[in-house]
Amino acid sequence: MELDIVELSRLQFAMTAMFHFLFVPLTLGLSVIVAIMETVYVMTNRPIWRQMTKFWATLFGINFVLGVATGITMEFQFGMNWAYYSHYVGDIFGAPLAIEGLMAFFLEATFVGLMFFGWDKMSKVTHCVVTWLVAIGSNFSALWILIANGWMQNPVGAVFNPVTMRMEMTSFFDVMFNHVAQAKFVHTVSAGYVTASVFVLGVSAWYLIKGRHEALARRSIAVAASFGLASALSVVVLGDESGYSATHSQKMKLAAVEGMWETYEAPAPFKLVGLPDREARETKYAVQIPVAMGLLGTRSLTEEMPGINDLVKEAEVRILNGIVAYDALMEIRAAKGAATPEMIAGFEEHSADLGYAFLLKRYVDDPREATTEQIAMAAEDTIPGVLPLFWAFRVMVGLGFMFIGVMLFFFIRANFYGMRFPRWSLWAAVFAIPTPWIAAEAGWFVAEFGRQPWTVDGVLPTALSVSHLSVTQVALTLAGFVTFYSILFIIEMGLMIKYIRKGPFMDVSETEAWNRRHNDRLSGRTSQQPAE
Amino acid sequence: MILHEFVDFEVLRVIWWALLGVLLIGFALTDGFDLGVGTLLPFVARTDLERRMAINTVGPVWEGNQVWFILGGGAIFAAWPPLYAVSFSGFYMAMFLILAALILRPVGFKYRSKRESETWRSAWDWALFVGGFVPALVFGVAVGNVLQGVPFRLTEDLMPIYEGGFFGLLNPYALLAGLVSVSMLVMHGAAWLVFKSEGLVADRAREFGIYAAFATIATYALAGLWLAAGVDAYAFTGAVAPDGPSNPLMSDVARGGSWMAAYAERPWIVVAPVMAFLGAALAVLGFRARKEGLTMLASKLSITGIIASVGLTMFPFILPSSIDPNSSLTVWDSSSSHLTLFVMLVSAVIFMPLILVYTAWVYKVLWGKVTARDVMDNSDSVY
Incomplete structure (x- = not known):
């Protein structure tokens, strides 16, 4: 396969985004789990909960830093590799990214330092608030990123401006409350919670197998199983919501996923x-x-869902409309600012299909000169890769149901069987650790690969979105990222394993002192009882 | 939404031009000292304990500081999409270098002290040096190129085409601008180290700081003279509507004349270079007199002046094109739409004050010097 600039840029985006998303779900979920543990500590004052908080926070930190580091690439590569995309939709797409920085990332990043360095510098309650702020910041971050991504799937609240040659926002409200974005947000965040729950569960199970840190491990399993069960249910339910919203906005993706x-x-x-x-x-x-x-x-028994063949025919009609829009656009441009209202009106009548004319640019410079054959080819291009989508979706859904089963099992065992877990189930939990990542990557694959051949559905084809770069340049940076990220990944895994092996830092004397006080209080209560 | 009609498009554009400056200055004032400390690390701190002291002066804050950079990227994307598209794809390899260096940095901070091995730690120390020095240099080089104009043109579809290579960026004037940037950030990093550390580390930082402040004065003056004598400016040749559509090709621009004409037109902008020189001179005095707080403020003053002077001199130009001046990006023709600028302004007005308040609170909680004792006592939890 010969790689052109479009393929290479796509490969680079897929690689950097999927690598970034190895760290994001754990950050989303573990930040909340750590905050929950610290809240229990503040409420009960039992040292074990602080030790748990600190231990999981250490692992959170090792993971978080790579999420941040790889996130830098994400923020800048739109401009680097996707310059025409950035020009064409920056008016809409840039806003949620910037608001993410203002509202969420600043919060998260400013307080994460205090979360690690501030234990002795503030009261317990204040520190707990700081930990929650980190968790809230991370989750808000996901909200704005998914509003940006949701717009690429379902571009609402924007219209093409022929003078500036780009899409411009007409309603921020529509962009923000895009139903696709909202469904995606809750689905993605819940998936993050499941990921962290499976991680905490698996690591704790390993401690139980090895007979180490049992107090910490059992309590961690209790937290992870309840949190994980609720999240796993929510992932599946809201994933269904995501699918339902695709029925109306992305019929082709849905048809492909279903084969x-x-x-x-x-x-x-x-x-x-x-x-x-x-x-x-x-x-x-x-x-x-x-x-x-x-x-x-x-959600009905009578509504039809169009199949791929019918959707291709629909696309062909839209391409023909798009050519009319393109012709009107060229006329407006030739008029050099003196476009008549009729020209504008003529353009606006078909402007919703302008993007479909751009699909022809792969075959011919001027879409107006396209042959019937080329139009048919461009319409055929609107079918994404059906086979990989079909299976990626099934892997994701299958794992989603598996998580419900795993969490339900541990939840029941933890609550109704006195925390006794059969050995096989502990091993199963250990081996389940990588599965939420597989599900999450498969999910993003369905979302992004399923949107092809578009970067913005129905508006801008991927082939047109790239920067004017040489193949060498993109190949060079791609090779650079692959090498660099691989090294970082090995280092990260090494540290993760080292710190899991090392286990929590237990202050024995403090725990004993607490137990003594606790016992004193209990015995004090019993000795007082007769007096009452 | 009609609300945005209450603020003129032209006014919004100027506000977002100014906010772009605020973000860049915010980045240089906060993350700038992190970059400076990284650059100084191998030189001011020799033993492992000294290095950990130096690293832990920025340990709890670099993460928040770095968001100024991320937000700068996001704000350019949202408020100046053509600038984002042209500059990031044009400065392609330079951007890659910056990204690589900035990715190394967080990892270096977080992972360095997580293993005992000497090779491990020394490797990360050099990674931190690269993570500080390379971005500091490349940012300056980029600004030096922007002042001279960048070889790009826009097609009729507004697709940016860049026609220079990576090595074209490394021209003498741009490298001089890179030195200005490195000098000022090293000065800032030294001021921070003197402020937050003690003992040998602080003493060595003080010495480097004095040299860096002198270097800032010298390189900045030289860059200014060179700009006046040997760098062509850009100007509109016809009428331009400040509230017109964002299509750079609709205005006519020519290359020629001097950027210094701006100082005749708007004499008040001389405040910026004065701040730059005065700040650096005060920093020298502050380092010598061991007035740590004053030194820090003086360094901030100087950096603010240097960055502001570039923007104010070039206004309304943001990114001139050397091969097709008509493609040049200016405040009047390369912004987002009226509505987007307004929405962004509302979110900035809501969140910027909040950010400043909680950032100030975090710095207050962390107030005080990082000592060798602190590092030894909390060896497991600090960097």
């Missing part, structure tokens, strides 16, 4: 497994559950 080539009679079946075949335009060996997809996707 749904033809429009079924409502309600459509759900394919449990199968092998989508693009050449044959069918999904082979499919095992279907009748009615399920129609119910999930439309």
Whole structure:
């Protein structure tokens, strides 16, 4: 496969974004878990909870720093590799990124230093508030990033301006309360909580297997199982919400994920497994559950869900409309600021489909000169890679249900079986540690790969979004990032393992002193009882 | 939304131009000393304990400081999308260098003291040096190029095409600007170390600080003279509407004349270079007289003056194009839309004061010197 600038830029974005997202979910979830532990400490005053807080915070810190470091790349590579994208939609896309900095990242990053360095410099309650501020900052961060990403999936509240040759915001309210963004936010944050819960569960299970730090491990499992169960349920429910909102905004993505080539009679079946075949335009060996997809996707028994073949025909119509819009745009440009209201009106009538004309730029410089054949090819291009999407989605959903099972098991064991866990289940928890990451990456793959061939759905094709760079330049930085990130990853894993092996720092004398006081209080109460 | 009509487009553009300056200055004043400390680290601190002392003076704050940089990137994207698109794709390899260096830095801070090995620690010390020195240099080099104009043009579709290479960025004037940047940030880092540490580290930092302050004065003066004598300015040749659409190609620009004409047109802007010189001179005195707080303030004054002088001299130009002056980006034709600038202003008005308040509170909690005792007593928890 020969790599052009578009492929290389996509590869680089996929690599840096997926690497960044190795650290983000754990930051999102572990910040909250640590804050919960510290709150218990403040409320009960028991040293074990402070030791737990400090131990998990150490692991949080090792992970957090790489999230921050790789996040720097994310903020700047739009301009570096996607200059036309940045120009074309910066008016809308830039705002949530900047607000993320103002509202969330500043909060998180300013207080994270105090969280680690401030234990002796402030009261217990103040420190606990600081820890919560870090958690809140991280989670708000996710909100704004997903508002930005949600807009790429469902570009609402914006319109194309022919004079400035870009999309401009018409309603910030629509951008912010984009239903796709809201559904994605809750889904992503819950996924982060699940990731951290599985992580805490797995590490604690390993301690129990080794017979170390049992007090810490059991309490950690109790926190992780309850928090994780609630989050795992929420991930699946809100993931369904994400899918439901895609029914209306991203029909092609949904059809691809389902391997749904033809429009079924409502309600459509759900394919449990199968092998989508693009050449044959069918999904082979499919095992279907009748009615399920129609119910999930439309929440009705009568609404139809269009299949890929029909959507391609729809795209062809939109390309033809787009060519009309493109022609009107060129006329406005030729008029050099003296465009008549008729020209503008003519453009605006079809401007919603302008992006579809840009799909032709891959084949011909001036979309107006496109042949019927080229138009058909461009329409065909609107089908994303069905096979990988079909399976990535099933991996994610399968793991999602597995998390509910795992969390439910540990929740029941922790609460109703006196914290006794069979040995096999502890080993299972250890081996489950990598799975939430697989689910999260698969989920992002579905979201982003499923949006192809667009960077902004229906507005700007990926092929047009890139910077004017040489293949050498992008290949060089790609190689640089791969090498650099691999080294950092090895270092991070090494430290993680070292600090997990080392275990929590236990102040024995403090724990004993606390136990003595606690026992005194208890015995004091019993000796007072007769007097009452 | 109609609310945004209450603030003129033109006014919003000037406000966002000024806020861009505030963010850059905020970055240089806070993260600037982190970069300076990184650059000075191998020289002012020789033993492991000394190095940990130096690192821990910035340990709890560098993370928050760095957000000024991230936010600067975000604000350029949101308020000046063409600037974001042109400069980041144009300065491609330079941006990559900065990113690599800035990624090394957080990791260096956090991971350095997590293992005992001497090779491990010394490797991270050099990583921290690179993470401080390289961005400090490259930022200055970038500004030096912006002052001369950058070889890019915009197509009719407003696609930016950059026609220079990486090594074209390393021209003599730009390298001089890089030296200004390194000198001022080293001065700032030294002022911070004197303020927050003690003993040998502080003594060595004081010496480096004096040299750096002198170097700041000398390089800044030289860069100013060179700008007056040997660097072409840019100017509009026709009328331009300050509230017109954001399409740089709609105005005519020519290269020629001197940037110093700005000082005849707006004499008050001379305040900026005066602050730059005065601040650096005061810093020398402060270092000598061991007035640590004063030195810190003086260094801040100087940096504010240096950065402000670049912006004020170039106004309304932001990024001139050397090969196609008409493509030049200016305050009047390369901003976001009226509505976006307004929305962004509202969020800045809400959050900026909050940020300043809690940042101040954090610095207050952390007030006081970092001593060798502190590092030894909390060996497990500090950097």
